[in-house]
Amino acid sequence: MEQRIVLGDREIAYRDLGPRSGLAVLLLHGGGFDLRIWEHCAAALATRQRVVSLDLPGHGHSTGPAVHGAAEGARLVDALRVQLGVERWIFLGHSMGGAIGQQYTRSFPKRVTALGLISTAPHFGLDPAVVDQWRGSGLDYSPERLAAIVGPRAGAELRQRVLALRDRMTPEGVRGDLDLCASWDGRAHAFDYALPVLLVSTPNDLPVLQSATRDWSEKLPTAECVWIHDAGHMMLVEQPEATTAAISAWVDRVIADGATA
Numbered sequence: 001m002e003q004r005i006v007l008g009d010r011e012i013a014y015r016d017l018g019p020r021s022g023l024a025v026l027l028l029h030g031g032g033f034d035l036r037i038w039e040h041c042a043a044a045l046a047t048r049q050r051v052v053s054l055d056l057p058g059h060g061h062s063t064g065p066a067v068h069g070a071a072e073g074a075r076l077v078d079a080l081r082v083q084l085g086v087e088r089w090i091f092l093g094h095s096m097g098g099a100i101g102q103q104y105t106r107s108f109p110k111r112v113t114a115l116g117l118i119s120t121a122p123h124f125g126l127d128p129a130v131v132d133q134w135r136g137s138g139l140d141y142s143p144e145r146l147a148a149i150v151g152p153r154a155g156a157e158l159r160q161r162v163l164a165l166r167d168r169m170t171p172e173g174v175r176g177d178l179d180l181c182a183s184w185d186g187r188a189h190a191f192d193y194a195l196p197v198l199l200v201s202t203p204n205d206l207p208v209l210q211s212a213t214r215d216w217s218e219k220l221p222t223a224e225c226v227w228i229h230d231a232g233h234m235m236l237v238e239q240p241e242a243t244t245a246a247i248s249a250w251v252d253r254v255i256a257d258g259a260t261a
Contacts, residue, residue, distance in 0.1 A: 022255070028101060066177075205233050226250075
């Protein structure tokens with residue numbers, strides 16, 4: 001069940017599942033979607049960990065000014081942490097949520113125990129002309145854009161399911177996502193992480209995200225890398241069991257290696 005909390009001039013919808021003892025896991029969605037992409041994973045993790053997921057403003061059921069930059073998103077997540085009484089997170093972010101996770105880890109290093117980077121990058125390399133085109137499209141999502149984020153074998157039913165997960169977007173939420181993704185640049189600190197890192201991608205992911213995953217895997221000694229097959233960028237929806245299994249196993253290892261709340 002979703003709950004609501006007021007953070008400044010925003011009302012944030014979130015889900016807070018599982019036991020209240022031990023480490024908390026934070027799940028953050030990517031651009032154009034909301035907390036529902038994490039439903040399968042959240043339910044599995046919540047059998048043994050506290051799991052918090054949220055809708056960014058302009059997504060899902062959250063209201064108020066949209067987030068337009070990764071630092072702003074990081075501050076919003078930390079404000080939620082304070083209100084929920086969480087000491088530290090295991091922070092997992094998908095795509096744009098992974099950009100916010102990277103920024104959060106730099107801005108609030110004492111609040112992150114481990115970092116999960118799911119189909120994301122330290123820089124998205126978006127063409128400004130393409131960003132302007134998408135901004136002009138508003139809530140419309142072309143078949144070409146949909147084809148770019150699902151696997152090549154995705155059928156009509158799956159494609160419709162992915163599109164349906166965009167039904168709670170607002171125009172300002174779309175603009176905020178585009179601004180954030182276009183401005184995101186964490187390359188200067190991309191390999192500074194000493195904490196445990198999980199990398200998840202797919203051979204059908206966007207090339208820039210595959211490349212980032214490979215670079216992190218090669219250069220971060222604390223990183224574990226998992227490739228999800230028969231899926232695209234939306235592997236959390238296309239292959240929820242396989243993606244959840246990879247995340248759950250990593251979270252268990254982080255806990256077993258001695259992380260404490």
